[in-house]
Amino acid sequence: MQQHDDIFVGGRWIPADSPDRSEVVNPATEEVWAAVPDGNERDIDAAVAAARQAFPGWAATDPRQRAGLLHRFADEIDKRAPEITRIITAENGTPVAESGAAPGHSAAHLRLTAGLVGELTEVDDRPNPMAPGHSVVRRVPVGVAGLITPWNFPLGLVIIKLGPALLAGCTVVIKPAPETPMATRALMEAVAAAGIPDGVVNLVTGGTRAGTALVEHADVDKISFTGSTAVGRSIGRSCGERLRPVTLELGGKSPAIVLDDFDPTVLADNLLKVSMRNTGQTCKACTRLLVPAHRHDEIASLAADVVAAAPIGDPTDPAVFFGPLVSARQRERVAGYLDVGRSQGAKALTGGGVGSQFARGFYVEPTVFAKVSPEMVIAREEIFGPVLSVIPYRDVDDAVAIANDSDFGLAATVFSADEGRATAVAHRLATGNVGINHYGSNAAAPFGGHKDSGLGTEFGVEGLEAYLQYKSIHYPS
Template sequence: MRTRLVDQPSPLAGGAPELPYTHTDDLFIDGGWKRSDGSGRTAVTNPATGEVWGSVPQATAADLDRAVSAAHRAFVGTGWRDVTPSTRAAILLRFADEIEKRSKPLSHTNTFENGSPVAETSRAAANAASIFRYYAGLANHLAATDIRPFPDGSAETVVFREPIGVCALIAPWNFPINLVVAKLAPALMAGCTVVIKPASATPLSIRFIADAAAAAGLPSGVLNVITGPSAIGDALVRHPLVSKVAFTGSTPVGRSIAATCGELLRPVTLELGGKSSALLLPDVDLDALSRVLIRTCMRNTGQTCYISTRMLVPAERYAEAVDMVTATIAAAPQGDPLDPATVFGPSATSAQRDTVVSYIRSGIAEGARPTTGGDVPPPFDRGFWVTPTVFADVTPDMRIAREEIFGPVLSILRYSSIDEAVTIANDTSFGLGGTIFSTDDDAALALAGRLDTGSVGINFFASNHAAPFAGRHDSGLGTEFGPEGLAAYLQTKSVHRRIATAPASRG
């Protein structure tokens, strides 16, 4: 493992590049930055160094009510919901352009918030812009008239699709821009208004989205941002003027939000945890796999929900697969997240670092064999670092094979038949992603149908803005991306009418 940590002085001392936001006092409400009513603060820490470099206000109940009320005013009457789809699409296209203009400072702020290497965060603005452009392209889908005749031909129904209302969008810390834009773009295109609550660890990068919205001409109140602890998120979910909730994060928090929304009969979309498998078929090309291994199994220092953190390998290929994986992970640079060559950064928080270390120790205690990494001292004496770890000789009953770790830990399991591999892959409470590696695409495609998961990649994994992304079981409820993701922010209304008949001729 090649490691290096370039000194990163506090941005307040001028040592960090392009960080226009550090210590802020305001929230984005009703089209502008408004000073918070409260005095509480949330510190923002650089995970690479452990240094506090920023802070944001903790919104009060009054701040929250102002934000939701602004969103409600922007929605009702002749509000955002009444703007034509083509006009909304034009604003979304400008929004995309404005986000891309802010790409570099957004990337650096994101990296300083959660430690994601710039090789990852430098793509955030372009990816967010592409999501906005995709949903802008669905304007005709919204504008189309849907008329359905009665079965007996006596009448017809005009089906209207209407925006659902004010939406609470609660974002995670691992991809704080793209995972909120995956909700924001379809919500805005549908005609909804929103209140965004970013994760406590990553409250500053979202400011670039708010700035871009204002520059694009999004009407006041359509987008609002509040910051604060989990209690603010809970209050947002329960606010009486909120009509829908969309959340990405851990399964335990998702269960709590689902319970609240069930109590309130409030629609909810949940994108939660995963424990996906990379299933290697006997004909796997290990050289080709090595080139996509880290993005498939350890993307963003393992802090990605859909990655395949269990690798299922046929017994006859097990030793060579373990050697390839070990060599690939050990050679990947870990260090300064601002270095474009860095692959592995720190854990995003000290609590997450401690969680990952506890899982590594659990794996060793249960008999798994670390082939690189393991329970070793972190590579640096400051920050929240964990050495990327590969475990061999993992069995399906071990905690590291069953529970989501959310860190740079990969478990390699053996199987003796395809049926056994499918059984292991499906023996999980999650069902989010997965991959199949084979030189026979047809065989892999046929096998994909046997995996109980919302998405499967063949020889790679990537999300497609035009295709649905949905978890099964403990991985979530509802769908993001594609037309299905737009439908999540719409409600239908059926208007029945008689079909006029021509008067009979008298001649």
């Protein structure tokens, strides 16, 4: 049992003001293995004050020096990869086949972000087209950024915010999800070892109280949040009242459209990553499988065979694909959707219940529902678990209409043997990201949702710009 009573503020661990603690539970064993402060308003005050004090010096640092520190930060994460992998699996149940890649991907993302330094060092000198003179446009950091992250990817979803914020010259306060604070605590050790100046990166663990205090703090200049749409709306309202820039990466109910010329081998090889990565606890998981009506039974059977064959069990086993869900509450939520699906007439071809074969752990059976209609609850609401709904369509126009008939617009996939045909369908989808025949994303390309899936973007130069504001200096000649 690890008992922690401190938060990371001003470059060191200091005692938390809050007397309350949040327990960390291993989802596979249901054992409490750590406890951390459930931060309060005074803890957030201390962290924001440290970030504010550090901001002028950090903002004035040469961007190339900041980029160099990102490279050192990446090196320190690489050194801690085995420990961080173990922590991620112990706090949220992610199988090591997934969590083992997280440190390396995070370090690579930091290095890619450092490579954007030219965006900050090149002089942007613009002639005035309407009068004599010219203007120099400067990109300057927005200030103190509050970074609020969820439990499903407790390292990567911090890094994709932290890297660009630091390169831009912002100082930050991180508030991770209460279920998964330990990977972020380990990350602070890498921050210190990399030589990032005191107060530039601060951490307060906790729940709603700490998150609300950070969002509403008068000395915070920017919020970046990844999580549920409901919480994102609340944060958006708060930031709107304060005229504070905000990035919201929210929920999804993404479609995977299988065209009638699809390659069965390609579909089988990619279906798990497309639809059920991280035991289905992935915002952009394509959990609606749209298939030609005349091939529904064939494709639904293929999907069920692929899902049923994927190993489920101990997440520390490298062969396991499906681990437990993050918490008892999440298991109950997913089990409720399984009940609703059956009650509305969907047929479970595999799975359909909780993981009763396990004596302990927050398991549910990976499930493929066939004969799902677009109006069913399981076809409309984000379940955030290993549940795939197979939905028939009449023709391509009908497939696009079903895909777009959603409050969300985060991601999609199109399967076809004809890449040009798949791309034509991709252009018609009301979503921010589309993969062609695979689980698509690119750290150099913007990632963001449309509709209820969020505001703003992350990744690439667009993700860097989210932490910048602009200043034009005008010269008469």
